[in-house]
Amino acid sequence: KQLVYGYVTPGPDTWYRKDVEGFLYAAKLAGVKVVVLNSDYDVEKEISNIKTLVDMGVDGMCIFSFNPNGPFIAARETARAGIPLVVTDNVGQVLKAKEPVVAAIDFDWDAMGKNIAQYIAKHWPGENIAFIAGRLEHVPVQVFLKAFKAEVAKLGKNKIVAIRDGKYIPDEAVRQVQDLIESGYDFTVLHIFNEEMAAAVVRWLKSRNLLNNPIKITSQNGAPYGIALIKEGSIKYSISSSPGWEGFISFLALHAYVTGKIKKERQWILLPVTPVTEETINDKTKVVPWDVDPVWIELTKKYFPQYIGLIDALK
Amino acid sequence: MEGREKVVIEKSKRPFYSTQWFFLLVAEASLAIITGSINPRFFTLNNMVNILDQISVLGILASGMTLIILTGEIDISIGTNLGLVACVSAMLIKSEVPTFWIVMVALGLAVLNSMLVGISTIAFKAPSFIVSLGFLSVFRGTAFAITKGVFQTIYGKFETLGLTRLWGWFPLSFLIGLVIYIIVDFLLRFTRLGRHIYAVGSNSLAAFYSGISIAKTKLLVFFINGLLIGLASMILLSKIGAAQPTTGSGMELKAIGAVVIGGTALTGGRGNILGTFLGVLLMGIISNSLNMLRINPYFQEVVFGIFIIIALGVSVFSAYFKKG
Amino acid sequence: MEGREKVVIEKSKRPFYSTQWFFLLVAEASLAIITGSINPRFFTLNNMVNILDQISVLGILASGMTLIILTGEIDISIGTNLGLVACVSAMLIKSEVPTFWIVMVALGLAVLNSMLVGISTIAFKAPSFIVSLGFLSVFRGTAFAITKGVFQTIYGKFETLGLTRLWGWFPLSFLIGLVIYIIVDFLLRFTRLGRHIYAVGSNSLAAFYSGISIAKTKLLVFFINGLLIGLASMILLSKIGAAQPTTGSGMELKAIGAVVIGGTALTGGRGNILGTFLGVLLMGIISNSLNMLRINPYFQEVVFGIFIIIALGVSVFSAYFKKG
Amino acid sequence: MSDYLVKVSGIVKKYGGHEVLKKVSFDLKPGEVHCIVGENGAGKSTLIKIISGAVHPDSGEIFIMGRKVRNLNPRLAIELGISTVYQDTEVVDTLSVAENIFLGSEVPSPIPIVVNRRYQNEQAKAILKSLGISIDPDIPVGELPLVYKQVVQIAKALFRQSKIIIFDEPTASLGLEETKALMEIIRSLKKRGMGIIYISHYLKEIFEIGDRVTVLKDGEYMGTYKVSEVDTEFLVRKMVGREVHLFYKRERVPIGEKLFEVKGLSKKELVENVSFEVRKGEIFGIGGLAGSGRTELVSLIFGILKPDAGEIYIEGRRYVPKTPIHAIRNGICMVPEDRKRMAMFLGRDIVENSVVIINELLKVAFLRKKEEMNMTRRLINELDIVTSGFSQLIEHLSGGNQQKVVMGRWLLDENAKVFIFDEPTKGVDVGARERIYQVMIELAKQGKAIIMVSSDMPELLSMSDRIGVMRKGKMVEILDNKDLSEEKLLRSFIGV
Numbered sequence A: 001k002q003l004v005y006g007y008v009t010p011g012p013d014t015w016y017r018k019d020v021e022g023f024l025y026a027a028k029l030a031g032v033k034v035v036v037l038n039s040d041y042d043v044e045k046e047i048s049n050i051k052t053l054v055d056m057g058v059d060g061m062c063i064f065s066f067n068p069n070g071p072f073i074a075a076r077e078t079a080r081a082g083i084p085l086v087v088t089d090n091v092g093q094v095l096k097a098k099e100p101v102v103a104a105i106d107f108d109w110d111a112m113g114k115n116i117a118q119y120i121a122k123h124w125p126g127e128n129i130a131f132i133a134g135r136l137e138h139v140p141v142q143v144f145l146k147a148f149k150a151e152v153a154k155l156g157k158n159k160i161v162a163i164r165d166g167k168y169i170p171d172e173a174v175r176q177v178q179d180l181i182e183s184g185y186d187f188t189v190l191h192i193f194n195e196e197m198a199a200a201v202v203r204w205l206k207s208r209n210l211l212n213n214p215i216k217i218t219s220q221n222g223a224p225y226g227i228a229l230i231k232e233g234s235i236k237y238s239i240s241s242s243p244g245w246e247g248f249i250s251f252l253a254l255h256a257y258v259t260g261k262i263k264k265e266r267q268w269i270l271l272p273v274t275p276v277t278e279e280t281i282n283d284k285t286k287v288v289p290w291d292v293d294p295v296w297i298e299l300t301k302k303y304f305p306q307y308i309g310l311i312d313a314l315k
Numbered sequence B, C: 001m002e003g004r005e006k007v008v009i010e011k012s013k014r015p016f017y018s019t020q021w022f023f024l025l026v027a028e029a030s031l032a033i034i035t036g037s038i039n040p041r042f043f044t045l046n047n048m049v050n051i052l053d054q055i056s057v058l059g060i061l062a063s064g065m066t067l068i069i070l071t072g073e074i075d076i077s078i079g080t081n082l083g084l085v086a087c088v089s090a091m092l093i094k095s096e097v098p099t100f101w102i103v104m105v106a107l108g109l110a111v112l113n114s115m116l117v118g119i120s121t122i123a124f125k126a127p128s129f130i131v132s133l134g135f136l137s138v139f140r141g142t143a144f145a146i147t148k149g150v151f152q153t154i155y156g157k158f159e160t161l162g163l164t165r166l167w168g169w170f171p172l173s174f175l176i177g178l179v180i181y182i183i184v185d186f187l188l189r190f191t192r193l194g195r196h197i198y199a200v201g202s203n204s205l206a207a208f209y210s211g212i213s214i215a216k217t218k219l220l221v222f223f224i225n226g227l228l229i230g231l232a233s234m235i236l237l238s239k240i241g242a243a244q245p246t247t248g249s250g251m252e253l254k255a256i257g258a259v260v261i262g263g264t265a266l267t268g269g270r271g272n273i274l275g276t277f278l279g280v281l282l283m284g285i286i287s288n289s290l291n292m293l294r295i296n297p298y299f300q301e302v303v304f305g306i307f308i309i310i311a312l313g314v315s316v317f318s319a320y321f322k323k324g
Numbered sequence D: 001m002s003d004y005l006v007k008v009s010g011i012v013k014k015y016g017g018h019e020v021l022k023k024v025s026f027d028l029k030p031g032e033v034h035c036i037v038g039e040n041g042a043g044k045s046t047l048i049k050i051i052s053g054a055v056h057p058d059s060g061e062i063f064i065m066g067r068k069v070r071n072l073n074p075r076l077a078i079e080l081g082i083s084t085v086y087q088d089t090e091v092v093d094t095l096s097v098a099e100n101i102f103l104g105s106e107v108p109s110p111i112p113i114v115v116n117r118r119y120q121n122e123q124a125k126a127i128l129k130s131l132g133i134s135i136d137p138d139i140p141v142g143e144l145p146l147v148y149k150q151v152v153q154i155a156k157a158l159f160r161q162s163k164i165i166i167f168d169e170p171t172a173s174l175g176l177e178e179t180k181a182l183m184e185i186i187r188s189l190k191k192r193g194m195g196i197i198y199i200s201h202y203l204k205e206i207f208e209i210g211d212r213v214t215v216l217k218d219g220e221y222m223g224t225y226k227v228s229e230v231d232t233e234f235l236v237r238k239m240v241g242r243e244v245h246l247f248y249k250r251e252r253v254p255i256g257e258k259l260f261e262v263k264g265l266s267k268k269e270l271v272e273n274v275s276f277e278v279r280k281g282e283i284f285g286i287g288g289l290a291g292s293g294r295t296e297l298v299s300l301i302f303g304i305l306k307p308d309a310g311e312i313y314i315e316g317r318r319y320v321p322k323t324p325i326h327a328i329r330n331g332i333c334m335v336p337e338d339r340k341r342m343a344m345f346l347g348r349d350i351v352e353n354s355v356v357i358i359n360e361l362l363k364v365a366f367l368r369k370k371e372e373m374n375m376t377r378r379l380i381n382e383l384d385i386v387t388s389g390f391s392q393l394i395e396h397l398s399g400g401n402q403q404k405v406v407m408g409r410w411l412l413d414e415n416a417k418v419f420i421f422d423e424p425t426k427g428v429d430v431g432a433r434e435r436i437y438q439v440m441i442e443l444a445k446q447g448k449a450i451i452m453v454s455s456d457m458p459e460l461l462s463m464s465d466r467i468g469v470m471r472k473g474k475m476v477e478i479l480d481n482k483d484l485s486e487e488k489l490l491r492s493f494i495g496v
């Protein structure tokens, strides 16, 4: 029987899109059809997308929601129709829902916060940190920030002097950094919540001759456009989190359940945290590519042995 | 004067097929038929209900916006007003406040916010666009400050308003929307306030000369708008079960878009609620059709824009028919 | 005429202290002084230059928007137009196309987009608000489609426009912005096109009777607006070194806000570029002050809104002085 | 209780530094028509706006029916029984005729908050009937021509059965018929003991219905007189300060060869097969009742409407109307009838409003500001425009001065050949009217062809060389202006 899965994506931006591509890549290998519906950042459309997929009677559903409650609604609707559901990037919230979902797939934002704090403490002890967040209301930002603050305090080597909202807009991030510097904050380490914003800040700092003199930048995501900056030493440290691989794993989690390989529910699957530095930069197994890449198969086998059987069954 | 026949001017009823709403309807029907013939699931009851359900909140907001725009003002803070109200309501629901009080607070807060915009506009003699732009930030900022940016989930509670299906299929929220359209239509067509709204928007000097209080009329409209925002906010909250400061952002643009596409003039004084309803419906049908037609999700936005422009193009015919 | 003494006619200037721009300036100066007294670094050359640098792109967009609004139209697609142009330019830069051609393509594309909005508005006799709402989706959707949603980085290339500091401190981008203000001011005050713009916006029927082509005037304005968007797009791209489809989103609202706060009427025909400049400056000073005053990021948005509303409140005085 | 309905004294009003009313006094008794006359910009409208509550005086006292009122506003004034017909026809285009008439005083129906539409419509119909026209009360006012908008305004003032009615130039945009009907109504209102304040530049009307007349000059109170004790010359001298002839005796101008010709011009349902010619130096008047299609005829010539058939020749060359600019380039000028909608650039100063045409003709890319000032100064002097300065916004001029500015803009075009004036002296005071006539004669002397559409009978008779009479879209007659009487002309208008 031809399996059909449904995928609800919040919008067309890079991160979400790479997640879809990863999911589709795995689906292609497994010979499963996928219907992708785009919510265009509209909560009501998202709900209607969920309903549309339920009406279509898909065999499984994956939802990536920008509304924290979206997965709960999906859980309710799919449970009613008996459709298995996996949820991407919800920081595990949905596992508390009444209705059981198959799995929540996430990056370990908490571990990332700790990891960055540790790197900074180890390499630049005694220096002050400024932090340019993504949207402060974004859950991963909050989880990361909480862990980061706690770890910095625990290690006691550094101090966070300012937190600003870059809103994921590079232009805004530059503005915030400019203002931070001019308003007399004393900091030499700048953590920026993604490499899009970091790239713009790097460009500006360079033009002002402040980059690595004294301001050093750390970032996260390991996005393709961040890699060049790490290679040239403009970004000192980053953490790899490939949405493509996340999508890939999301598919496997769903597929394993639908095909009866793994019948467990409420699984919390966290993707490993891999540091990105000048040394690891060329190692695809450490800096996981965002774009479709067979290395994902290898990585999956290494970090998620439970799927080995399933992967071997793929074409 | 003897000998001369009196001047007689009769109302020339424009035939229905030359009115703008008719062409909007034609655009919608064509789109529906095309979509339905490609994907017959479009015409299933489930899908139809889906569309109605989806546009109920927007419809309520657009009704309020119609009133505001008819008086010649505009309020671009309605989306964040809704977001703030949703956040506060969600927090109250989480702390188990009785539903009655939640409803009171939600309506009261929405009205207060809307009145703040109205009062400042009138007191400062400033354009409401910029006043409401300021309040847009204030409302979202307040929501942000009180929630600390953390989203407020009310999972499982407060579900009646948004999730009830009458007779098992008809969304209560759409019924509420429908009632609102009818009330606003009645208000505009049959009441004094309705006359005053048109007069103030079309020619405020004439209204002033006629002894109408422009300030009072506008404040009343902002008051009603506030009530509708409060209502919309509760329905949305009930539907999505969570609120965060960005909830509702961008809805102002959609609401204004629906009002304008429905034929209401941004300069005020001209328009009606039937047009707004059709404008809202158009948006709902387009966004549903994009999925039904299985448009590549990454091209949906372009196609959405093109559909809107085509719908405008179709209404060129209405101008043509008016003349011919 | 005999028998009646001639009226002495002078260009009776209203005293400067009763004009709106003066009060805007007062609002800005007060804010600057308060901020500066709390954090003296506000008045450092570096910070001043910073503010100018930050408002250059917005200023260019707002200049174009001033022209559009003066003719009685509005264009809410300018932000996504800018985003689309930035994406295309970034892609060209990545594929090593010569700078000359990049500039040509960027300007050409921006003009094309803007003209599409203008032409459709005129051809469909539809309100430009809704036409440009449609194109807003088309432009952003196209940007998503061609970039496949991927962020376009240009690393170390194309840095002159956005990063150059003349004499080591004066941002080239602000100089460009300044030149644009002056050109637009000149256009509005000393050319026939300027007169046409005001005439069309003030009373398009009278303009038609006076032999002014409304369509031509509006199209020219959309053309100029396109050029300015192209320019702004390149400066922004050069500054941040990357583009994505959402680049520029929301800038339309800021630009319209700056124009309106600068005293230009949304109904057209009334306003000037000095006001727009001060409106843009106000936004720049407010957002810089928020950081200078070390306002908690969770409260910045509320405070931003409150400052805008206070600035409007201050300009109430201008209405008061006008009377007295 | 006093015997005065209205009594104001020491009224002062300033706009900026400009004092437009200087300690003016005025009173109104029951059962009288008290007229106010004065030049354009004398302050008549401002005075009545103060009485109607639309404008607050800077100082002075207002008594209404013996009661001193402070903070008068239109609402309060209406409640006190004052109805006003303002000079600028302010109606709500998007509301129906009946809704406009009852605006602000809607009649409630038995159901609370609901307007009694049926009753309002019936009443509206009745009031309009008394004014001699029958308009469907459900028509949106925006679809009516200016005349009937004005009628609606008048009806609005009449229905209230108030004690005081103020008319500010009610007849400026009315036709003959409507004027007659209005005079009749005012007489009957007077009989019922109402007080009426009446402003008009047609002094004839004042002598017809007025009891007393107050003269204002440059904001100053010049005195109040019994109408029966004064004559036109006296009033005019008081107003203008010099002799002006009410019935203007124009200078004859030698008439040259044919300059302009219209053959069989038609437009469905509006204009039917109109032909006429105008020669150099000739003033061709076009008369007819309101709605007879005069404005449509000239709109066809000026390229605003597209003709279905017919030919136009200028100096023997075929001219096909396309757009106004095309007409302008071909030497045709037109001063439209509805200045507010069709001519005034609100929010712009008088310089910009004056030089708009000449700039189009010269196709200058860059403005020559000095030149513009000079041209505007010339117009101000030639047409006696009362203004506080070059940067005064046009909407802040008095009505008659606005008319002079929008007319003046065409006079700067020295190469024009054909001038069309549609109701050129609407709302213009006697002195200024003479000025405008002189300007027209001046143009005729220069060998221009002049087409003058007018509803003002004396104007048609005193100015035209020939008069074309329009009836229901047709030009039924072209009369030589010799031994023509008003009576004869009117017969031709009506068609008996």
Ligand SMILES: Nc1ncnc2c1ncn2[C@@H]1O[C@H](COP(=O)(O)OP(=O)(O)OP(=O)(O)O)[C@@H](O)[C@H]1O
Pocket (backbone or CB within 6 Å): D015, D016, D020, D038, D039, D040, D041, D042, D043, D044, D045, D046, D047, D087, D386, D387, D395, D396, D397, D398, D399, D400, D401, D427, D429
């Ligand atoms: N809003 C305003 N601002 C500034 N000046 C004004 C304003 N309204 C009227 N004026 C000035 O007040 C003076 C008197 O104007 P008003 O309208 O009362 O004249 P009027 O006697 O009615 O003239 P007309 O016969 O032309 O109607 C004029 O000089 C005019 O320019």
Ligand SMILES: Nc1ncnc2c1ncn2[C@@H]1O[C@H](COP(=O)(O)OP(=O)(O)OP(=O)(O)O)[C@@H](O)[C@H]1O
Pocket (backbone or CB within 6 Å): B007, B008, B009, B010, D145, D146, D147, D174, D175, D270, D288, D289, D290, D291, D292, D293, D294, D295, D296, D297, D337, D455
């Ligand atoms: N009986 C009528 N029925 C419908 N429309 C009428 C009638 N009478 C007049 N009109 C309107 O009046 C217009 C013709 O008026 P127009 O203004 O051309 O007349 P006019 O002779 O120039 O009179 P005036 O300039 O005095 O108003 C028509 O286009 C029509 O809209």
Ligand SMILES: [Mg+2]
Pocket (backbone or CB within 6 Å): D044, D045, D046, D087, D168, D398, D399
């Ligand atoms: Mg007047």
Ligand SMILES: [Mg+2]
Pocket (backbone or CB within 6 Å): D294, D295, D296, D337, D422
């Ligand atoms: Mg006419």
